Amino acid sequence: MTARAWPSREEWQANAEYSVRTFCTPTERLAHVNPDAVWSTLAEDVEFEELATEAAKAARPLLTEEIARLRQAFPDRPAAGRARSLWVIELEGQRYDDACNLGALEEMRRNIQRAARNGNWGEIAWEVGRLFDHYRPAITMGQALCDAVLRMRALTATARRRHDEAADAVVEAAVAAEIARRATDEAWAQQLERRASIDSPRVIRVGAQTSPSKGDQVT
Template sequence: MTERQWPTREEWQAKAEYSVRTLCTRWERLPHDARFITAEEEAEALAWALEAAKRLRPPLTAEINRLRVLVPDRPAAGRARVRWWLDLSEEKERVANDLSALEDIRRTVARAAREKAWDTVGGQLGRLYRHQRRIMLDGGLDELCERLNARAVEVAARRDAEAVRLEQKAIEREVARRATDEAWEKELEWRARVEQPRVTRISSGYGE
């Protein structure tokens, strides 16, 4: 059996930062209840989202209805729809894909508005803006989309900054810990247990 090559104390100390960074992602260090938006900012974002959901529904429904006319034989759901989809021409498949995406956006936005999930509404508006910009222009939703996206970027930046701060603090603690004799002794004890694992004998229960 090949003897395990353990790092020297200096090498072990030098890997303190690597150990911290690979133990978990920096975002896993954030408290589960951490919030990076004020109550006022959240109320403002929610107002934008609810207004956007209200203004989005008419043009979105109009486009959904227009596309449904182009695929009148589309089954409601299930295996029948899958079989129908496989037989579509390239043009009809494009229509069916657009229709399915818009129906999903309408459902998601309506649910997010009920649940007061302003960031989800913003994400769906961004999805529309990337792929169905005409609806956004017709509905006059561009400005609301930009506001919600900017707010989401701000919140994400605060979250990332705090995650970086907590990770750096953890690195500093680990570097300081590994510089102590006590930590090195514990490391050597752990290595010894790895090299000589305890074997537990299990009795068969016969003649013993």
């Protein structure tokens, strides 16, 4: 067996930062260090809930009106399932686009209704945001609803920024700690032991007389 080419102590020490940064993502590291952290304030959560509640109420009639309009254009539309899928495939041009929009808006309305029942304010923000981004001006959204979408996005961005800043700080602390650790003789001795165990793995032979906890060293 060819011996593994291990880096020197200096190379191993110089690789400390790379090792930390590639071990896991900043989000994973932060979740491990601070698993129960919340990145929004109570006041922001209350505001977000109020905005999402009102956005759901305002969006539903808009969706219902547009869905009804599109349904009138497709009296032959199958109820659901494979028959509807095959029917959509046969459409062309604007009729195809309208049929796809109809299905998307129906799904959006269902999702908003379910999210409102379950108190899933983030899903409401996502769905109403889709309406804001992709279905104007065909669907006219009032200024209050547009403002609510933008405000919910601002609140989400604020919480995300706090999360990202905390994650970056955790990574930087881990990098500094690993650099300091690798500078010690104890850490280098542990690294040499680890390398030796990899280069000379131990196996347990079933039925052998030697202690199964010790095993037999492969030579």
